[in-house]
Amino acid sequence: MELIKDINKKVLDWLDERYDARQWIRENLTEKWVHKHINWLYCFGGLSFLGFLIQIGTGIFLMMYYIPTPKDALASVQHIANNVPFGWLFQRLHSISANVVNLLVMFHMLRVLYHGAYKKPREFQWVSGVFLLLITMAMSFSGYLLPWTQLSYWGAIIGTEMPGATPFIGEWLLQLIRGGAQITGITLTRFYAIHVVVLPLTLIVFLGLHFWMIKKVGISGPM
Template sequence: MSKVYDWFEERLEIQAIADDITSKYVPPHVNIFYCLGGITLTCFLVQVATGFAMTFYYRPTVTEAFASVQYIMTEANFGWLIRSVHRWSASMMVLMMILHVFRVYLTGGFKKPRELTWVTGVVLAVLTASFGVTGYSLPWDQIGYWAVKIVTGVPEAIPVIGSSLVELLRGSASVGQSTLTRFYSLHTFVLPLLTAVFMLMHFPMIRKQGISGPL
């Protein structure tokens, strides 16, 4: 076993990486409220795992979406547990994100030199809310359908380009298959990809600039 470790150590310098991670100084004022961002990340990872599991059974069509969700809940092995964890961790992720934003704001985490950390964090907050909106529609039940109809109808109040934006979001003049396809693609591919990109920007900046001061 040591030979295998030595082989990787020689090429990747694993011990140096581990020492750099574990030797990072943590300010004495840090408390449980500084863990909210980490909890949000944990919820996101749970979302990815449980969401990926459900893609094997979910069918993103207006005629089969609701039935496929019912199948996950009643027929698929541990489907009820996977979907329940996905649903509740989604709510937890949004709650932790909101509390994290408040904590960062109250401790001045948006001030120099952490402006870019704050900007990427706000983008991640918007992406988190977008996960909630798009995921809410996927069961395609009455609540999901009308939620999509209301959300996609909001831009219509914008002068000149409002109608075009609505049609872009829905894929047509009315809510239908094109809308569900768009929301499914956003929820399972576009938003996770963007979230991963901004996390890869957000975390190194936190590590570089350190944690903001106490309240």
């Protein structure tokens, strides 16, 4: 125990000398001042972020076994769920917590609406939050196709028909999303790239903005 304390102190001293570590810990963790009116309703944003971290972690694990081709997609997902040790755990965690994250994000939004926390000076927190909601939903939609099951396939057809109803550019938009007139292997790899690279990166940028603004402006006052 003494040894651990000693090492702890030395590491902190080292960090302190260079980066004011102790001050940072005091200001952000041990002596952080929290409003009296904060209650459990304020936890949904943080929980959404926790869900996002779970999605990143389990998603990377799934990527290690998943094969994004029409021939192998379903088989590789079944392989993960049935043969890979604890594959069922990561696969279920990924798909269930995807649904949970959507719920949490919406609860978070409802809380902000209810408290009127979107008003001046937090307008752009709301705007970035709406983008985050849309990206979360796009994540769910693009991930839904990847197991290449009947549900995924028909879900993707219906989901892509909707932008197809846009006036004038609908048909072009539909074909752009599908990578052709039909849902094919091209759509699968397209959705895969969007799901694992494009959307996560965009999401991280908006999360950064969202968090930076919260830090700058502070959490909203009591009702």
